[in-house]
Amino acid sequence: MRYRAGFDPDKNLWDLIAFDLRRQRQERDISLNVVGDIIGRDRSLVAYVENGTTKLQEKHAVKIDDAWRTGGLYSRLVRFAKLGHDVTWSATHLELEANADELRIWELSWMPGLLQTEDYARAMFEAAGIEGAEEGVKARLERQQCLHRTPSPRVWVIIDERVVTQPVGSAEIMREQLVQVIELARLPHISVRVVPQSVGAHVGRDGSFKIMTVAGTDTVYTLAPGGGRLIQDATETNSFRVWFDLVGDVALPKDASFDLLVEAMGRFS
Incomplete structure (x- = not known):
């Protein structure tokens, strides 16, 4: 072995x-x-x-x-x-993400990495003061290949409305970013929905997370400053499934979310 x-x-x-x-x-x-x-x-x-x-x-x-x-x-x-913190969590997360049959992503602060344009990713890294930003941008773009492999993973993305409306970089960068998200949302295996700010407090405000399903087994990656946490215990991962569904309960339907994305793109023209 x-x-x-x-x-x-x-x-x-x-x-x-x-x-x-x-x-x-x-x-x-x-x-x-x-x-x-x-x-x-x-x-x-x-x-x-x-x-x-x-x-x-x-x-x-x-x-x-x-x-x-x-x-x-x-x-x-x-x-x-x-x-404890496991230094292998990040590498394991990327491996699971690349091979996942299903991805469920809730993002509170930034456009999810798998959906980011090159310029948006660069602006995000620079805003965070991360050294080696260009290496990070390159790695992020390489990760996105998993969305287009065969067979395609089934992807459900829910984002907070502030991710769509709060500028990152220039207006041109935001417009390009929203164009890309809209194009991805048109693909049959990718769903993008938005939680409007009008819903107020909800369970998703506790933080962003991603559920990666490989061969029927869920693993959760939670995001945090300085590095995330990988969760594989079934009891904990089941809780995140429930939380994802609860966030979905307050998100706009797909069509309304799509309209919101298009409207936001127009504001950055």
Whole structure:
């Protein structure tokens, strides 16, 4: 079994959990299928956990602790790992995004990276005072290729109205950006909706996030200054599914959102 690229149990607690899980299984001379039976999943998920591709969920750690009589070791390690920042989160997020079958994006502050034009991305990086802005712009444009691969991912985007109306860079940059969003919204696999400011307080005001679904499994990436957080525990990811639906409840329908985008584009003429 090959570990994922960058796997390092000496520096990453999640990788240590994966490494020790495999070691314990091999010492007990049991198969991936047996561990799958313990946690109620198939052998492929166990393999993904052991090679570091997928993080061990706390509910599965509890079952392994009970079966192997570890005294709650894996449950404690998973809880501790979830409290810390993982330097691999960003890279894992990009890998999952590139391979996702479905993407659900809620954005409170900026146009989502997958929809940004080159000039908008550059203006955003410069406004944030980020060094190496050109490298960031190039990487962002490369990420957008996932929207046009075959088969196409199904993408649902919800943005706050201020993302559409608050200028980033010049009026020309904003107009070009809105033209691109409108063109993307016309594609059959991409939905773009807007939450109007008139709705007031709602659950989405807590922050932006993205739900990436790969092979039926959800992973959430939450955005924050200095780096985001990757969430793979099923209980937490299910909560984000609910929150995304609640944000959708206060968003304008697709047609009304499209009209708002067109109107905003006209104001930047």
